[in-house]
Amino acid sequence: MGIPHFLVIPYPIQGHVNPLMQLSHLLSKHGCKITFLNTEYSHKKTNKNEQNQQTINFVTLPDGLEPEDDRSDHKKAIFSIIRTMPSLLPKLIEDVNNLDVENKISCIVVTFNMGWALEVGHKLGIKGVLLWTSSAITLAYCYSIPKLIDDGIIDSVGIPTKEQEIQLSPNMPKIDTANFPWRAHDQILFDHILQETQTMKLGHWWLCNTTYNLEHATFSISPKFLPIGPLMSNDHSNKSSFWQEDTTCLDWLDQHPPQSVIYVSFGSLAVMDQNQFKELALGLDLLNKPFLWIVRPSNDNKVNYAYPEEFHGTKGKIVGWAPQEKILNHPSIACFISHCGWNSTIEGLYGSVPFLCWPFAGDQFVNKSYICDVWKVGLELDKDENGLITKGELRKKVDQLLGDEEIKERSLKLKELTLENIVEGGQSSKNLQNFINWAK
Known part of the structure; x- marks a missing residue:
């Protein structure tokens, strides 16, 4: 049995690329192999010193948009990626595996909006994991959308039926229904979130960039939740930046x-x-x-x-x-x-x-x-x-x-x-070690 080989696939925005980059460096320190998949466009924007790191192998696929298209239009970007990348991924996986047959890709890690890659992996018999880049409570609410619809708290397009504060479970913080994470989305994006939360179930774990003590009540929602945060680069250097940093x-x-x-x-x-x-x-x-x-x-x-x-x-x-x-x-x-x-x-x-x-x-x-x-x-x-x-x-x-x-x-x-969570023997460190053992 070779070492775990992770194919990591972030949705191409700074707030997804960074945590996944930090997780990649952590996994690499633990002796795992990492292939990092960027879109061609975001790879061109990322700082070059990041790409020169020897421990991570970078690969790219097109996002299906023209160079002049506005990628801050997330609806446009998400659906272009979903139309373009899934059919290209199996060939990319095959090419990566041919380079090192002893250590083939054994696990795919995605961020939200990239759930299609979990489906591709599932068909190819490769296990999958989600890295959730927001708070665990936000994941809990997205996961609970079908229940919120059944309970009449929101309608079928995510709009609250009345102004109120609710709790998903007794010890979780109350949330004003006006502040649901999908509050400003239209029906197409809301349907996408609903579909994506179903697809996420293919992920064996939902890794969260948080700690048990910050959001302890939330982890009772599903056994898939695994807090491994805070994902910090100890030397603050393992960051990808889409803009030139002014030091x-x-x-x-x-x-x-x-x-x-x-x-x-x-x-x-x-x-x-x-x-x-x-x-x-x-x-x-x-x-x-x-x-x-x-x-x-x-x-x-x-x-x-x-x-x-x-x-x-x-x-x-x-x-x-x-x-x-x-x-x-x-x-x-x-x-x-x-x-x-x-x-x-x-x-x-x-x-x-x-x-x-x-x-x-x-x-x-x-x-x-x-x-x-x-x-x-x-x-x-x-x-x-x-x-x-x-x-x-x-x-x-x-x-x-x-x-x-x-x-x-x-x-x-x-x-x-x-900080107690990420020192040796801390809760997040133990969770990360358990995750790596699972991947092996």
């Missing part, structure tokens, strides 16, 4: 005293309108504190926003993309103004940084509930009657957060509890 911000942070800098980043997908952008800029001026603000360029490396004329930004540094894990572990960071995407949430907890929560879409509202109501390591920014987070609100909440010693203490405590 000058780390030298800039070195020049500031501990817990003095406000870090602002909304991840790789969130988009805000021009009015809100202006209000945020003026709010950062109003804070009169040093800030590091990530203003992500679009695909053609242009910034789509205009800074207001009265914005000075003299105390701040604005960059297009940055090594977030390193930033959140830097002693000068005081708090994190975040969209509450799950990767950012985990990285913030890992850096013991208090949060100011500004969710935009999907699971971010659920993650915000964890941060503010369950773990109590952050505050929510409230919108005014026009749906804007005003500069005054920003200043008020930053002052409140930075003055709250209890939140800081809880952040440190939560970091310790989270």
Whole structure:
């Protein structure tokens, strides 16, 4: 029997590629063989130092879209991938296996939207696993869609039948039905999620980038759930980036005293309108504190926003993309103004940084509930009657957060509890070892 050989297939967005890359490096450290399948388009965008790593073999397939197509249109991207890649995968698997007949692909690991690869593997007799890149509670809700429809909580297209708070099981956090993870999706995408959660059942395990203590009640939902997080690169280098990272911000942070800098980043997908952008800029001026603000360029490396004329930004540094894990572990960071995407949430907890929560879409509202109501390591920014987070609100909440010693203490405590999971003998480490033994 050869060593386990994993074919890993992320949906081609930053928030899926990164955790799967980190898992790949972990598995490789344990002596497993990794073949990493990118789409041709996302492979061209990924930083080259990642692809030079000897431990991982990179392969590509086309996503079926034209170079000029808008890949941030997820409906378009998902369905193009589903039309194009499944028929090409068996040949790719055969080619990879021919290169090393002793150690053929023994397990396929996918992220959400790539469930079709579990079906292909199933037909070829290759076992499969899902790596879920969001919170376990989000997976629990997606998994429970048929039950939520049967119980009359949502209709057949995912829309809540009434405004209420519900719990999936007694100890799980309550969720407002307005904040279901699929809340902004149309019927086609909702049907896709429903179909995908059925396909996921082909996965023997649902690996989660979380820890038992962060979401303990959720793991009673299904025995397939396996927390193996936080997936962190100890040297912070095992990250794939679709944009060039500006590392000058780390030298800039070195020049500031501990817990003095406000870090602002909304991840790789969130988009805000021009009015809100202006209000945020003026709010950062109003804070009169040093800030590091990530203003992500679009695909053609242009910034789509205009800074207001009265914005000075003299105390701040604005960059297009940055090594977030390193930033959140830097002693000068005081708090994190975040969209509450799950990767950012985990990285913030890992850096013991208090949060100011500004969710935009999907699971971010659920993650915000964890941060503010369950773990109590952050505050929510409230919108005014026009749906804007005003500069005054920003200043008020930053002052409140930075003055709250209890939140800081809880952040440190939560970091310790989270780290206990990934040391030798920790719960997540044991789960990972059991998973590798299963793969063998």
